Amino acid sequence: MAKRVDIISDTHGWLSDALLAQLEGADLIIHAGDITSETDYEHLKTIAPVRAVLGNNDYYRDYGRDVGRILRFTYEGLRFVVAHYHSDLLLDEADVAVCGHTHRAQITEEAGCLVVNPGSPTFPRGARGATMARLMVDEGRVLSAEILDLER
Template sequence: MADTDFSLGSGNVRPKRIDIISDTHGYLSRSLLETIDGADLLIHAGDITSEADWDLLNTLAPIKGVLGNNDYCYHYHPELKALNRFTYEGLSFAVAHYREDLPVGSVDVAICGHTHRARVVELGRCTVINPGSASYPRGTRGATIARMIVAEGTILSVEIIDL
């Protein structure tokens, strides 16, 4: 889908694929790495717990991330904090490990982790995403990530992908 042109706004644009992961806890499976290959942007919602994994993810695509509750003894990029707010493809994003730390009312997309359980919820104009855990899921569902397709300030799709 990422190679398809869509007529949006003033002309044809290539939609961007954002792959969202969380709670990898020092383990990046082959399935995860194959699934996120080709993403235009990676977002990690915390509990990376491996400097080598952070470095590897940075070789695959540009990455935005936050610190999780198990990340404070690691030395990642100095700008990696508990909350990350940014704009991408005309959409405002906020990423935090904990749901309660997200400024849901003031962004288009709010992303959290911590629970290891995947969930997508619409709250007013905000899409709230927890991708679950790509490495250590909880509950009956296996390892998951979330994938968004966006273009020109529009969310074209959001899905939870089972690894």
């Protein structure tokens, strides 16, 4: 059965109602850093399991020992690597790589790896506006990958 992976980054201490509504029903939430709120991190964990990394504004926060600079894990047969900075992604070790920091949403393929930057639901840069990303995955395959536009 396909699983829904919702990907966010750069929330910077504010989870909008539009973002929270989209996250409902996720099987997994990936946060690519700059959460900047222990309370927000705990709130996200009430919606779905969360895999998160530290962003450049998170180093004085305490999210627990599971949240570090780079994260590698396997989910539904896919190898994921997550880092706040694109330059820290280990593309040769992953099927899906997730980064943030730029506040600009983009899904690309690099070196045979799907690279997802969900943008920012809080402080977007560029004309697109507030965004997040969503993957549907099943048995080692990415069935779909899309950027979702959010109201602010």
